[in-house]
Amino acid sequence: MAWKLWKTEKRHNEMRSWPSGTHESLKQLLDMYLGRDAAPFASWAAPGITFMPDIEPLARDGVRGYQLALWFWFFAEKHGTIVAKMVRESFCLLADTMQPSSGDKIDALLDLENRLAHSVEAISAEQRAFRQEGLSVELPMEFFLATGLLRLAPDSPYAGNEGASLQGNDYKLADCFRHATEEALAVFRPMIDAVDFDAKSLPNWRWSAHPGAAERHLQRRHNNPLFPLHRQMVTAHEVYEARLADAQALQDIRNELNEVSRSFSQTIELPLNWQSYLEGYRDHVDRLDERRLVAGGQSASLSDAIAKLRADILTTWRASIHKNRHSLATLEQEEAKRTERRTLLYGCDWTAQLLSHGSLIPPEEVVPALLSESPSELEKAVTGLQAEPRLHETLAQCCATAHRLVNELRAAGHNFPDIGDKLRILDGAPGQLPA
Incomplete structure (x- = not known):
């Protein structure tokens, strides 16, 4: 959160012993949230x-969801967003x-609360103020949270009708x-103060919708018979470490891009060797974009910044050279x-990661990782390898190793979805998915 929507004054609250373990704290929080009489959720209404009956469920769920979101925002303040x-x-x-x-309902509710909070953050002091009897009056942030919930919640009777009166x-x-x-702050502040974070205590996790390279390889390995048994086991701590590494990889690219952008913006007049000068900048930016593609993850804003500097x-x-056709x-x-080369070699996560310096895919896991991709992604990888003569031998080795690995696993009683299609893609010409 860019700034806090909650006040910082502390309210006296009775002493209570809170768990220090992450998982134990989550279990207690869930008991409080699902329970009918537990503070602070039981005291959601002022x-x-x-x-009215058609509004009360929306109001109750929206306010309780906001209280729950506060817990995670406090937790992020202490331990970080990742x-x-x-x-x-x-x-x-x-x-x-x-x-x-x-779980999905709670997740969707927390997403809504985050959108509400971010929309309120974007409201300036001038937009919050109005004049009444010659005096300037500033509406509290809670008012905008309320109107946002009533207008944006999918189950609100006012959703999609901007002109409808909210009837007070x-x-x-x-x-x-x-x-x-206020009720949530009194309970959650000491609760968050007490809790530490240990990823090893988390029994489970959800894979990111757009995983970075390190997390993506953990995802490939997890419970996947294509990998050795000891590599199929993935822990929450490994996922946490992978996400930290992925975030740092993107941050390093951002930092370097900012330096390159600042240097280029300071160019007042091109030197005599202007072509090699601009080629150097273009090549540097292209390498940064390749690193971004290798790193994976949510990098749309970084992609836009790279594209802008390149443009x-x-x-x-x-x-x-405008006069020289x-x-x-x-x-x-x-x-x-x-552009064509970039699409061929970096259009698939596996190919991009394979070709990167310090690849996160160990040599002995290159083929299991390749076979873990979807048929469409596998076809992209094969097309990229066939387009580069220097990679033809790599493709041949992957094909032979894939057949040997699949035969061994089939003999051991393992069956894999789409594995026949994947082997045919490896054996066949690019651009032709099996019917």
Whole structure:
């Protein structure tokens, strides 16, 4: 969170012993959330506030969800966002064991609370203020949380109808958000103060929707008979370490990109050897983009920043040769070749990671990793390998090793979905998926 939506004053609360273990703390939090009478969730409504039957479930779930989100925001303040995300995943999976299918509902509710909080963060002080009887009055943040919930929640009777009157429910709900926040702070501050983080204590996790390279290889290995038995076992601690490494890889690229961008922006006049000068910048930026593709993960904003700097470099280049049609044509042809090569060699996670310096795929796991890809991704990998003459021998070795590995595992009684299709892709021509 960029800034806190909650007040910092501490309220006196009775002394209570809180667990220090991560998993034990999550179990206690879940018991509190699912229980009917446990603080702070039981005190979600401000004193004297009631809602009509069609609004009360929305108000109750929205405010209680906000209280729950506060716990994870506090946890992120203490231990970092990567840890908080992993703990949240474990919490939702734990909820499923208590009440089947409740984990996805809680996860969706927390996503909604995050969107509400971020939308409120974007509201300026001027937007919060209005004039009443000549005086400037600033609406509290809780008011915008309330209106956001009433307008954005999928099950709200006001959803999709911006012009509908909220019938005073926004003001009542704002009171509930304020009251519930105070109740949550009194309980969660000492609770979070007590809890430490140890990834080894987490019994489970969810794989990231867009895993980085380190996490992706753990995902390939996990319970996968294509890998040796000892490599099939993956722990929450390994996943945590992988996510840290993946985040650091992207941060290193961002830092280097910022330095390159700053250096290029300081160029006032091109030197006499301007072409090699611009080629150097373009090549550097392209290497950064290749590293981004190897690193994987959620890197859309980094991709946009790289593309912008690259466009600035090429704009300068084209402006320098705009009167030379032959040079312009040569540049465009070279750009097309670079784009094609990048698509072939970095269009598949496996190929990108295989070709990177210090690959996260050990040599003995190259083929199991390749066979762990989907048929469509495998075809991309084969197409990329066949497009590079220097990689033809690698492809032949992968094909032979894949057949040998699959035969051994089949003899041991293992069956794999799509394995026949994958072997045919390895044996056949690129661009032809089996019917």
